[in-house]
Amino acid sequence: MTGSRYAIDREPLTFDTIGPYRLTRADLFWASLIISFRLGSRGTLLTCYSLAAALIVLIVIGLLSSDYVIVALAAFWLTWLFMIGPALRSLKRSQDIYMSFDPEGIVAQTPTTRTIYKWSTMDRAACVGSRLFLMVTGRCALVVAERYTSRANLEAIIATVDAHRRAGSA
Known part of the structure; x- marks a missing residue:
């Protein structure tokens, strides 16, 4: 048409x-990552990169101090915010x-x-x-x-x- x-x-x-x-769920997953880290506005990119960096720093701190609860929580929030959550949207x-x-x-x-x-x-x-x-x-x-x-x-x-x-x- x-x-x-x-x-x-x-x-x-x-x-x-x-x-x-x-x-599809894959479309929502990739859209979240691409908008968050590549195509979003300057403010969106800054927020997403800052949040991801803070969570990665927490993971590193947890690994260095052998505090695996911090590692697990930070890894969970990182994957939830940018990967799992968007894929589970309605x-x-x-x-x-x-x-x-x-x-x-x-x-x-x-x-x-x-x-x-x-x-x-x-x-x-x-x-x-x-x-x-x-x-x-x-x-x-x-x-x-x-x-x-x-x-x-x-x-x-x-x-x-x-x-x-x-x-x-x-």
């Missing part, structure tokens, strides 16, 4: 509607998602909700591995796995978001 066309600087921009797609909200183009922004729609992420709120779009991340805030992204569409369509989405960001900042 083909999405709508919209022209910026006389270039027609389009991408195919994606859906329905579902996020998948009910991550089912039957459709993503499409709208002149005002990108539409994410489920059977119960329709949200338009306006172009002005899009921070950036990037493919990391086999997943597309559309950063809508410093800590929140729309995530689409390549298995639900083509690499060319993911690149078309990135080009569309980039063109709208450039047009909005001009």
Whole structure:
């Protein structure tokens, strides 16, 4: 199914509607790590790196002092915050998602909700591995796995978001 066309600087921009797609636990796990340590806002990156460093320091202190309770607790919190917790999030909200183009922004729609992420709120779009991340805030992204569409369509989405960001900042 083909999405709508919209022209910026006389270039027609389009991408195919994606859906329905579902996020898996692996998608949520990788999204947490990538947003926390690579694509998040400066504040998000600083917070996550600081927290991870503090927990790693606690692990090292626990190992050096042979206090394995501290090691276990710090390791638990490190894995819970960045790996286990995100993978256990409810998948009910991550089912039957459709993503499409709208002149005002990108539409994410489920059977119960329709949200338009306006172009002005899009921070950036990037493919990391086999997943597309559309950063809508410093800590929140729309995530689409390549298995639900083509690499060319993911690149078309990135080009569309980039063109709208450039047009909005001009």
